[in-house]
Amino acid sequence: MxxxxxxxxxxxxxxxxxxxxxxxxxxxxxxxxxxxxxxxxxxxxxxxxxxxxxxxxxxxxxxxxxxxxxxxxxxxxxxxxxxxxxxxxxxxxxxELLFTAHLGQAGMTIEGGExxxxxxxxxxxxxxxxxxxxxxxxxxxxxxxxxxxxxxxxxxxxxxxxxxxxxxxxxxxxxxxxxxxxxxxxxxxxxxxxxxxxxxxxxxxxxxxxxxxxxxxxxxxxxxxxxxxxxxxxxxxxxxxxxxxxxxxxxxxxxxxGQMGRTMHTDGIKALLQDNPGHPRWAEVADRCLSCGNCTMVCPTCFCTTVEDHSDLAGASAQRVRRWDSCFTLDFSYIHGGSVRHTTQARYRQWLTHKLANWIDQFGTSGCVGCGRCITWCPVGIDITEEIDALRGAAEPAQRSSDGDPHGGT
Ligand code: SF4
Ligand code: SF4
Known part of the structure; x- marks a missing residue:
């Protein structure tokens, strides 16, 4: 030694x-x-x-x-x-606490954060x-x-x-x-x-x-x-x-x-997802999906958050916090007047299409590293490798969605 x-x-x-x-x-x-x-x-x-x-x-x-x-x-x-x-x-x-605001005699002071x-x-x-x-x-x-x-x-x-x-x-x-x-x-x-x-x-x-x-x-x-x-x-x-x-x-x-439990067939996966927003498989998987967001919570790459403000009862201090959020919640896509993705179908398609296709446009890499957590911890056992194979099996020509998502899954 x-x-x-x-x-x-x-x-x-x-x-x-x-x-x-x-x-x-x-x-x-x-x-x-x-x-x-x-x-x-x-x-x-x-x-x-x-x-x-x-x-x-x-x-x-x-x-x-x-x-x-x-x-x-x-x-x-x-x-x-x-x-x-x-x-x-x-x-x-x-x-994550972003900052705390205190209201005092001299006005407001900010503690913590940028x-x-x-x-x-x-x-x-x-x-x-x-x-x-x-x-x-x-x-x-x-x-x-x-x-x-x-x-x-x-x-x-x-x-x-x-x-x-x-x-x-x-x-x-x-x-x-x-x-x-x-x-x-x-x-x-x-x-x-x-x-x-x-x-x-x-x-x-x-x-x-x-x-x-x-x-x-x-x-x-x-x-x-x-x-x-x-x-x-x-x-x-x-x-x-x-x-x-x-x-x-x-x-x-x-x-x-050689022991991998699954295989993701990645050939042409970006075009497969971006060209098939109206594929019937989205409706089939949405029938099983609970919109619980487990897959996004366990995923090591999902990064979406929301920001909340909390104040004390006396109004003397307030905190701004950032917490994990999920694209599977209805509120996540809420803009003035309502949610953009108001169906589970639209939200599941958004997650999978962003993760495996649009992420490549945004960050130059897939958003999936093959850890398998989203499969294991999905309470109904939805398997993204199986979903890709199903989409691949009967891919349809590009068409716009009619399920309430004006962005067609993007
Ligand atoms: S398998 Fe991919 S999508 Fe699923 S949790 Fe792991 S990195 Fe995320
Ligand atoms: S963990 Fe499964 S049931 Fe829950 S939102 Fe993700 S795909 Fe749907």
Missing amino acids: NQTPLAIGQTAILSRDGLQALIDGLIERRYRVIGPTVRDGAIVYDDIAGVQDLPAGWTDRQAPGSYRLERRDDQALFGYAVGPQSWKRFLHPPL GSEEGSGEAPQAPERFAFVGVRACELHAIAIQDRVFQEGAYVDQGYASRRAGTFIVALNCGTAGGTCFCASMQTGPKADAGFDLALTELHPWPEESGTPDAAGGDFLVEVGSEAGAALLGQVPHGPPSDAQLAAARAIVARTA
Whole structure:
């Protein structure tokens, strides 16, 4: 074992104790370390203090409208796919205080946010510095997509940008694909290719290779993705990988790619959606869709919000907050006089068409990374890969909608 700093792209072997030392190093650097934990029968991202908080020996079974945890026959720390949460809840929180307005003798003062008044006496709050441990390849792509939305366009979201700038990412190359995963067909996984400081592959033998699952769990192959990652890794015990360990890591990723529960057929998908606003499939899926918005809440790329003002009863202070919203709500498209999309059909079509087609026009990328959450957490099991196949099966020529959406799904 040695602590020689590695260059970006180089790899090393990290033991489970080494992973603990890495987490200790992040805590010493005053990061708030977030990782997968088990809570309420699901894998959720929460504060972790060490390896003991990770979901050792758990895996998940996912299907449309179905999710459950099961025990594995080993003690793998990352032997499951993604849960209902994504990292967006930390970088783009569900509820964010924009500012508070106080009414006093001298008039109104603003506290917090970009509208903060100089000399208000309030010390500016330093943004939390997050360290995310166990970020999947699809989730790295989702973070990159939200970066485009929030900080790479004409208007920068200062809150997002400040949180994002301080974030340290320990990625994870997936060793297990969920039943609703389809990242391989979206070219977003299962191997992390960019956007991380360090990337782990959990090396635990499986029967095809070793004949004997390793009950204790194994080492990690760690790849350096940034100078910050190299500096941290240089302070924890690590060693050079053997050829067999490098080959095992490649085999794990290849095996995961072959396990995908779903495939998204993306050929011509933009034209398919934009040219078929009147396809009968929209009405069929709308008959099942509850307009509950679950799919948008769990999606790691959906970013829509609404802004609300709340005042106290005395009228002395008021808060402006931003909270997640969903294009599935009737009020989301309310303009003067009514909602633009007043049917579930119009709202479902809007979501799918924006996500998989119009997003490409807006941001140069699909809005879907193939994580499968919207399929798993849809209470009626609507599957977007199935919906695309259905639209593709009997695509109709372009026509305008007659269901009340004057924009024809755009
Ligand atoms: S649309 Fe569904 S599969 Fe695609 S990124 Fe969002 S939640 Fe994941
Ligand atoms: S597609 Fe499913 S999760 Fe999304 S709004 Fe409809 S019922 Fe809810």
